[in-house]
Amino acid sequence: MHIPDGFLDAKTVAAASVLSAAAIGRALRGVKRTLTPRKVPLMGLASAFLFVAQMINFPVIGGTSGHLLGAVLAAVLLGPDEAVLVMTVVLAVQALLFADGGVLALGANLFNMAVVAPLAGYAIYRLASRLARTEAGRLAAVALAAWASTVLAAAACAGELAAAGAVAWPLAFPAMTVLHMAVGLGEAVITVLVLAAVAKARPDLLPGFAARGREEGARPVADVLVYGGLVTAGAAIFVLPFASKLPDGLEAVAARLGFASRAAARPVLPAPLADYRVPGIGSLPLAAALAALVGAALVFGLAFLVARRRLARARSAVPAEPRAAEPR
């Protein structure tokens, strides 16, 4: 997903760089609120750790292999502000020393992988773990967030490539998102397994994650607004122009919805989904978007079931709580 130099034009690079710079500035302010000198080496080492963790390769369908992105991993381990900075440093070092991702394209790569991936991923993690407050629910929320962060970053990347005129949207969006729906599965599995390993070895490093019921304090509203606004602005700049220009896309949906609401007002039951032509299934981007929604539900549900079964088995393997020994 690292965009090389020479693919993006000046306006796309400029727009993405401004958005990334604003988000990084916000993250710097957020981190400085709680910055102790002790924390600087920790974040430096976390960047080095993520750099190494990104070398874990896993096979993806069709002979290609994906590697860990680690945005959600960093956000859950360290917090969202810290994750933005850690991902920024990792991407900058990769671009400048190893030519992995372009130097000018860094602004765009930062927006996809250091802004959208950790922030949207973290928001999804917080929201989804509220859905199911059990330990299994929390692990499933991590899986969903990790998967979605990969898909969303890929969608942003497709939007940038299309906005720059490098690859047309109807081609870039399905290709990128469908590939990363597969890559995201590996991301989800590795993120959950790594967090589970850390939670087992040093639960004190994951206060909000391991201890059940102990929620991290709510984020300041201003942070949520600024971050949400930046990610939304990115979506509006890079994705919306294409989504709304689809021949039979959103208008068709809107027309259908308008029709559906009028139909519901009548005493007749609304038509069943079967003879309800799924609008825009003929267009690849919309089909991919629909597939992503279905995929998200599947990932969460599957991860939840697997986590619950595993946790139950792990508990039954541990001998029942020992009775209080009688004093001798």
Next chain:
Amino acid sequence: MKHERVDRLSRGESPVHRLSPGLKTAAAFAFILAVTLIPFRVGAVFAAAGALLVLAIAAGRVPAAYLLKRLLLLEPVIAAVAGLALFQPGGAARFAAMAVKSTLCVGAVLALSATTPAAGILAFFRALRVPSILTSMAALTVRYVHVLGDELRRMRRARRSRTFRGGKARAWRSAAAAAGHLFVRSTERAERIYRAMAARGWR
């Protein structure tokens, strides 16, 4: 570890190595900016850029084998994205433009990092007033990425030598467990580094 190669090369000796790191970084940025922004129709510019790059690489005594290896590693990514452009009208021209431009830019970054120590590039960013948290984090990343990579490999080797190899699921779990422990070890190491830095009067 493979990244050590860049370190060793960047501390080499050549006319290019002796230039000021800030100058080289700025020059590489200017080169990339020009290559990215100039329309591909102006072919002579790209021929000149290629010649300039080859000259810099030769003067910097960057081993051809190293460059080719890194390029081969990165070209599939370029080819995959540029390849998508082939599936649209006028795709061949766009494909050629993207492939040439990005190869030139990758070459420029490789030439820069092979002739300039990371500390020099970082100093350039400090001079540009990039926030000190980011530059300190980057410096620590560059310094410790080999250390952590080696640590991960030692952990894997120790595991392999002690356990029977299981199926795929177990391989995934052991890789993830190793990564999890690597994070734990990283935080512990960060604590030791902090104490060492504090003892030497940092902050």
